[in-house]
Amino acid sequence: MGSFVEWLPNVKRIARGIRLRVLRHTLQHGGGYLSQGCSSAELLALLYGDLLNLGPSCGPLVPPKFSAVPGASTAATHGWVYNGPRDPELARFFFSPVHYSLALYAALIEVRRLGEDALDGFDEDGSTVEMIGAEHSPGIEVTAGSLGQCLSQALGVAMARRRRGESGTNWVFMSDGEFQEGQTWEAFAAAHYHGVDNLRVIVDVNGQQCDGDMASVMSIEPLAARLEAFGSSVREVDGHDLVALRRAAMSGVAGRVRVILARTDACRGVELLRSRAPNLHYLRFKSDDEKAAYAALLRQMEAES
Amino acid sequence: MIKIVRRPHANRFVEWAKERPEVLVLSADLTSSCEVNDFRDAYPDRFISMGMAEQNMMGVAAGLAREGFSPWVHTFAVFVTRRPFDQVAMSIAYPNLPVRLVGFLPGLTTPGGVTHQAIDDVGLMRLLPNMTILECGDATDVESVLDVADSVPGPVYIRMLRGEVPRLFPASEPMRLGQARRLSEGTDLCILSAGICTEAALNVVRALGSQLSVEHLHVSTLKPFDDPQLLGSLKRGKMGVITMENHSVIGGLGSATAELMAEAGVAGPLVRVGLRDVYAHGASREYLMREYGLDEAGLIAAIERLSGLDLGALSVDIRDWVAASDLAKPEAL
Numbered sequence: 001m002g003s004f005v006e007w008l009p010n011v012k013r014i015a016r017g018i019r020l021r022v023l024r025h026t027l028q029h030g031g032g033y034l035s036q037g038c039s040s041a042e043l044l045a046l047l048y049g050d051l052l053n054l055g056p057s058c059g060p061l062v063p064p065k066f067s068a069v070p071g072a073s074t075a076a077t078h079g080w081v082y083n084g085p086r087d088p089e090l091a092r093f094f095f096s097p098v099h100y101s102l103a104l105y106a107a108l109i110e111v112r113r114l115g116e117d118a119l120d121g122f123d124e125d126g127s128t129v130e131m132i133g134a135e136h137s138p139g140i141e142v143t144a145g146s147l148g149q150c151l152s153q154a155l156g157v158a159m160a161r162r163r164r165g166e167s168g169t170n171w172v173f174m175s176d177g178e179f180q181e182g183q184t185w186e187a188f189a190a191a192h193y194h195g196v197d198n199l200r201v202i203v204d205v206n207g208q209q210c211d212g213d214m215a216s217v218m219s220i221e222p223l224a225a226r227l228e229a230f231g232s233s234v235r236e237v238d239g240h241d242l243v244a245l246r247r248a249a250m251s252g253v254a255g256r257v258r259v260i261l262a263r264t265d266a267c268r269g270v271e272l273l274r275s276r277a278p279n280l281h282y283l284r285f286k287s288d289d290e291k292a293a294y295a296a297l298l299r300q301m302e303a304e305s
Numbered sequence: 306m307i308k309i310v311r312r313p314h315a316n317r318f319v320e321w322a323k324e325r326p327e328v329l330v331l332s333a334d335l336t337s338s339c340e341v342n343d344f345r346d347a348y349p350d351r352f353i354s355m356g357m358a359e360q361n362m363m364g365v366a367a368g369l370a371r372e373g374f375s376p377w378v379h380t381f382a383v384f385v386t387r388r389p390f391d392q393v394a395m396s397i398a399y400p401n402l403p404v405r406l407v408g409f410l411p412g413l414t415t416p417g418g419v420t421h422q423a424i425d426d427v428g429l430m431r432l433l434p435n436m437t438i439l440e441c442g443d444a445t446d447v448e449s450v451l452d453v454a455d456s457v458p459g460p461v462y463i464r465m466l467r468g469e470v471p472r473l474f475p476a477s478e479p480m481r482l483g484q485a486r487r488l489s490e491g492t493d494l495c496i497l498s499a500g501i502c503t504e505a506a507l508n509v510v511r512a513l514g515s516q517l518s519v520e521h522l523h524v525s526t527l528k529p530f531d532d533p534q535l536l537g538s539l540k541r542g543k544m545g546v547i548t549m550e551n552h553s554v555i556g557g558l559g560s561a562t563a564e565l566m567a568e569a570g571v572a573g574p575l576v577r578v579g580l581r582d583v584y585a586h587g588a589s590r591e592y593l594m595r596e597y598g599l600d601e602a603g604l605i606a607a608i609e610r611l612s613g614l615d616l617g618a619l620s621v622d623i624r625d626w627v628a629a630s631d632l633a634k635p636e637a638l
Contacts, residue, residue: 072458153368153396157372160368160372186358189358
């Protein structure tokens with residue numbers, strides 16, 4: 001982690017690259033999880049560009065083909081190798097909302113942990129670059145789905161690392177929709193009860209879910225107060241303000257699970273998307289004209305960058 | 306008279322875990338009820354209280370297993386298999402993690418009623434790829450299942466017994482992975498029994514004497530169901546096959562046997578003794594076993610059906626486990 005001057009331009013560049021790649025791929029693919037990239041670009045950029053104390057990637061730039069599911073007689077591939085070697089002092093990263101996989105892969109390309117063409121295999125048969133990734137997909141450590149199962153597994157890893165006296169932190173990236181699942185609250189309660197202090201959670205609070213606005217489906221608010229009541233140390237910030245995000249990540253109460261609630265905009269950087277609100281979960285072009293408008297926007301964004 | 310062993314798991318587990326520092330216990334508020342209170346008191350640092358939150362408990366167990374620890378989750382069988390099924394499937398079974406799921410109160414062994422009676426647990430766990438399923442039928446099984454489970458590199462579900470448990474098999478003859486115990490040889494009829502049903506089946510076979518020649522196997526590995534001696538035994542019974550289990554006839558031993566027979570082309574009838582696609586209710590074990598036909602009388606009726614014999618005069622000794630179940634601790638549900 002360098003000085004302000006060093007990290008900010010780089011992280012901004014990564015975030016811009018994530019949005020561009022997600023939009024470009026959504027156009028090429030005829031659809032995609034675009035809004036998730038818009039809301040999480042700064043969060044993933046800050047994690048991979050600054051916050052995560054990771055070693056160099058141990059994975060190939062071209063993602064391997066799918067080999068096998070885990071089993072007694074099979075050799076499965078592991079997506080965590082893209083987050084570097086396991087070391088007592090290094091961080092571990094757990095990517096929970098696997099619907100965001102496209103944004104994660106884009107982030108990995110931007111930080112050179114994946115090659116420029118790594119998205120070529122996205123959603124292709126026989127590829128590990130799956131649309132909804134699992135633990136063989138680049139950057140993904142545990143099979144986080146179905147929704148809300150990642151935090152408990154990360155808690156188990158954090159508890160194991162604490163038993164061994166390891167100093168590395170354990171970061172979990174979550175989406176706000178996961179706070180509708182009861183298991184999430186079970187995990188926060190258990191983490192606090194057991195005094196787990198090596199777990200950091202960053203949440204993309206974009207207020208969106210499959211059916212539309214979360215407020216119209218099942219509100220999770222007041223999220224910060226609820227988490228604090230569960231014993232966590234919570235910092236709530238604008239999820240597109242990199243300086244505020246980084247400051248939040250550096251603070252927090254020692255001895256607690258530290259949570260950053262990043263309030264985000266699911267259309268940030270792609271204003272065209274806003275006309276579709278509140279149905280932002282998956283973008284499928286309704287007409288050639290609509291697609292052409294997005295293509296024009298992409299050209300404009302590419303020219304600006 | 307069969308010897309009754311008091312709390313065989315409680316005693317064995319503490320001793321077994323002594324030189325295994327990687328062994329951790331996760332408990333969901335049923336610590337004494339699952340006989341791990343002695344473990345908790347002996348190794349407090351290795352006991353992790355997870356509260357009544359089984360979904361999270363399964364994920365935490367998965368995370369600990371990924372890091373090289375050996376988590377032994379202790380709770381009732383229903384709370385291992387029903388409530389957190391998705392977590393067991395996705396967080397534990399899919400990644401093939403060596404988590405040991407120790408499920409107590411199998412089938413009708415509890416007066417706790419429908420919420421506590423695991424009549425579908427074997428079926429649910431059989432559906433999961435990578436999952437190994439072991440069932441204990443006596444104190445020797447209870448004492449030796451730890452080594453068997455520990456030898457499996459993936460997840461294991463154990464149908465465990467607690468309290469007063471009969472010793473049917475010599476303590477010197479431990480449970481073996483994928484190997485049924487052949488309790489009698491015969492050519493008229495093949496009986497496969499599992500769990501606590503084996504004691505009733507032993508009583509019936511003994512009472513039959515020379516009336517029928519019975520091939521009787523006690524099956525403790527319910528998945529994988531690939532013990533090579535099973536097929537030989539299934540073919541040996543001229544009149545057919547009877548399975549007997551403390552579980553629904555759908556999904557457990559009876560289903561596994563039907564699948565094996567059909568795929569191997571073993572002709573002949575199969576009678577499945579077990580819960581016939583019904584829920585049970587809260588009552589004593591003796592009452593429930595009789596009501597649902599899981600006792601000696603239920604097996605005798607199945608034998609009559611297959612053999613055409615009238616066994617009305619058959620006298621079967623009162624089972625030891627009836628007395629044992631009265632000594633069990635109904636207060637600790």
